Amino acid sequence: MKGRIVSLAAGSQPDSRSATQYRMLSRLFRERLTREMAFSMVSCVHCGACAQACHYALARAHDPCMTPAYKADQIRRMFNRNMNWICRILSGRLNAGTSAADADMERLRDIVFGACTGCRRCTFNCPIGVDNAALIRFTRGILTEMGVVPEGLSNASRNQWLSGNQMSVTEEEFFDSLDWIKAELQYELGVGDLDILVDKKDCDIIYAVNPREIKYDPHSLMNAAKLFYLAGESWTLPRYGWDQTNFGLFSGDDRLGAFMAGNLYRAAERLRARRIVVSECGHGYRSVRWEGYSWANNQQTIPTESVVETVMRYLIEGRIKVDRLRNTGSVTFHDSCNVARYGGLVEEPRWVLKQVCSDFREMYPNGVNNFCCTGGGGLLTMPEYRPLRLEVARIKADQLKVTEADTVCTMCHNCRDGLGDLIDHYQLNMKVVQVMDLVAEALVLPPGNEGNINE
Ligand code: SF4
Ligand code: SF4
Structure with a gap:
């Protein structure tokens, strides 16, 4: 990996796909550029403040390729080469990126997927308001569309498209896990009336989980089921749309983002739930609570919260x-x-x-x-x-x-x-x-x- 990171410096060799990729890249830049992205593309004054914010830059202080501004500059080179007509004519003189550098999609992939977690700490520390994290996600989205995407991310995204959840959990596995959790909790609490209902209409809460809670770590869902039982909550899981995670957020693919968040919103509507609650998952919370509504072009008609906020409500209400x-x-x-x-x-x-x-x-x-x-x-x-x-x-x-x-x-x-x-x-x-x-x-x-x- 160290060798790979050294290659993040500009000037790698072109590959054979360059001409087609170059045309596709130009089209995607043109189609997707928003006013906010354009602002971040052109506003950096290279003051260096963001370098103090990024854990990559701090941990590799000897490596200028790890600064947020450098990473964003590699995107700007592409942008200038493709969108700025002066640069298109004078790209060589303006150092806006040669066609060889533009064609090096893999180098760009290693920057936007491998050297940035999209944490947004640099954005918060930029005096100008340049949103490097958003630029990174924007570029991830373009590379994903072009098929230049790490395999693991691509596989999880495909699973979500095909099965509605990132781990391809089957319906049989889903119900098996719920049965096991129910039996364990009934035994632990010594009660026979504890149930985990699926697709029940008119509940106060529709609960969405991370697939690992079904496949590998049932204790998270078990904790939630115990909490809901003791609080006397009326809640349900949906049969489909229960995966609150969203690889559209990571890959920059807003269509996948809309599909996954939309699955849950539609389930809530179909079951006439009065509140959406998501289990403890950072990107799932952000996707369902915030980004998903705009990706899916959905009006937020019912409250959406993290289960931690639910616990807080129960404690305040004495439940x-x-x-x-x-x-x-x-x-x-x-x-x-x-x-x-x-x-x-x-x-x-x-x-x-x-x-x-x-x-x-x-x-x-x-x-x-x-x-x-x-x-x-x-x-x-x-x-x-x-x-x-x-x-x-x-x-x-x-x-x-x-x-x-x-x-x-x-x-x-x-x-x-x-x-x-x-x-x-x-x-x-x-x-x-x-x-x-x-x-x-x-x-x-x-x-x-x-x-x-x-x-
Ligand atoms: S802090 Fe903002 S303006 Fe300064 S180098 Fe970073 S992105 Fe550019
Ligand atoms: S968003 Fe990326 S570049 Fe910015 S601080 Fe986080 S890891 Fe570094």
């Missing part, structure tokens, strides 16, 4: 009781970029954590200034970029170490895996959990519901 002494270890919180910086949820998870843990400690910087877990932007599905990802994860590892906490908590499945990976790599003495794990541990069961909880 559940918790005991913070059930979680006595030291806990710090990692803000997912998609939840905090893009989604504006900063205080809510902290409020909940302070109710369910007795030793909560902040990590710095935090909230909208937090550093990425380094697994964002779909990076976990692209093993070819793992060495670089773990190298630049040093910034996050240092941040975690200073807290001296036993546990880092996050409200995102993706961050959980990203953090777990770097904790192993840097041999930190720390475990990773999600907010709902700590909530489930702290839940006080009403008399009669203790069942077999201690077994």
